[in-house]
Amino acid sequence: MSSYYELMWRNDELTSYTTDKLNFIYNAIDHPLSVRYRQLYPNRLDWQKAVNRHNAAIQKVKDLLIERKDSHNIREAWLKLHPNAQTKANNGFTVEQLANKFPYMAKQLGAFMEIENIEIKYFDEEFKPRYDLDDFSDIFSANYPASGFTQSGITQEALLKLYPNVSAKNLDQILKMADCEFEQENGTEVIPYWYAVNAKRMLVDGDSFAATFDD
Numbered sequence: 155m156s157s158y159y160e161l162m163w164r165n166d167e168l169t170s171y172t173t174d175k176l177n178f179i180y181n182a183i184d185h186p187l188s189v190r191y192r193q194l195y196p197n198r199l200d201w202q203k204a205v206n207r208h209n210a211a212i213q214k215v216k217d218l219l220i221e222r223k224d225s226h227n228i229r230e231a232w233l234k235l236h237p238n239a240q241t242k243a244n245n246g247f248t249v250e251q252l253a254n255k256f257p258y259m260a261k262q263l264g265a266f267m268e269i270e271n272i273e274i275k276y277f278d279e280e281f282k283p284r285y286d287l288d289d290f291s292d293i294f295s296a297n298y299p300a301s302g303f304t305q306s307g308i309t310q311e312a313l314l315k316l317y318p319n320v321s322a323k324n325l326d327q328i329l330k331m332a333d334c335e336f337e338q339e340n341g342t343e344v345i346p347y348w349y350a351v352n353a354k355r356m357l358v359d360g361d362s363f364a365a366t367f368d369d
Contacts, residue, residue, distance in 0.1 A: 168215065173222045178264065180215045181249045181282050183208070246275045246284025258305060259293045265347035266293060266303060269354055270316065299342075306337045307344035313354070320357045328353045332367045 168176070187208040195201040253260035266272070267285075270292065274283040292301040302312020314322055334349040345353070352366040 165211065165214070168218060173219065173224050173227070176215055176219050176222070177283075178249060180212070180219060182253060183212055183215070183250070184282075185250055246278070247287055248278075248282050248284055252285065252287075252290065255287075256290065256293050256298075258298065259303065262303075262305065262347055265351050266290075268351050269308060269313070269347075299340075304339045304342065304344050306339045307346040308350050309342060309344050313345065313350055317354070317358050324357060325353060328356055328363075331363065 168179075171179070187205050191204070192201055195204060247255070249263065253263055256263070259266060270289070272285060272289050275286045276284055278284055291297060293303055302309040302315070310322070310325065314320060314325065329345065329349060332349055332352065334345065334353075336343045337346055338344075355361040355366045356363060
C-alpha cells in the first residue's frame, strides 16, 4: 500500500500511476455517483454532466488497467501467500465501502492501511480486494481520534506504540532528515501522513531514504 497516501489523485496524471495505485483508485470509485450529491447541482443537465464525468473517470481507469500487463499481479501474489484462502466469503469490505463507513478518514485510508499494515482478507468474484472491518478498529468512531489517528496525521506516540522496536530517537532523526514539520490538529501535534508513511517504510520495512522520501 506504499503508494496510496490518500484517496485523491489527478486525472491528468493517471497514466503515470503504478498499477497497484490504479487498482486502489478503481476500487474506490467503481460505483454510481451518490444521489446525495444531486443537491449540489442547480439543474438536471448539470447533474447529468457530473454523472457522465464520474462514469468516464471509472472507464478511463478501467481502460488503463486493461492495458497494464501486471494488472493481476497483486491478486496472484496474494493467492500464492494464501493458497487456502476463501474467495467466496461475503463479509469483507471494499475500499469504497470503508471510505463511506469512515468519512472522517476517507481521504487518508491509504495512509492508515500502510501504517497499520492492513492485509487483504480475500478477493471477491469481481477481483476486488476486501478487508476485515475489525482491522480498522483504531478509526472506529468510538476510538477516533483517541487512538492517535487524525485527519492531518498520526501522533508520534501512536506510531511508536504500533512499532515498539522503533526508537523515538531514530524516528526523530528520520523526520529531521526529511525536513518534516509537525502539524497541529485540535491542540494535538501530529506527524503528517506522508512523512509518517515514509518513516515507517524506512524504519520498519527497511526501504532506503531515496526510495521513500525522494520517490
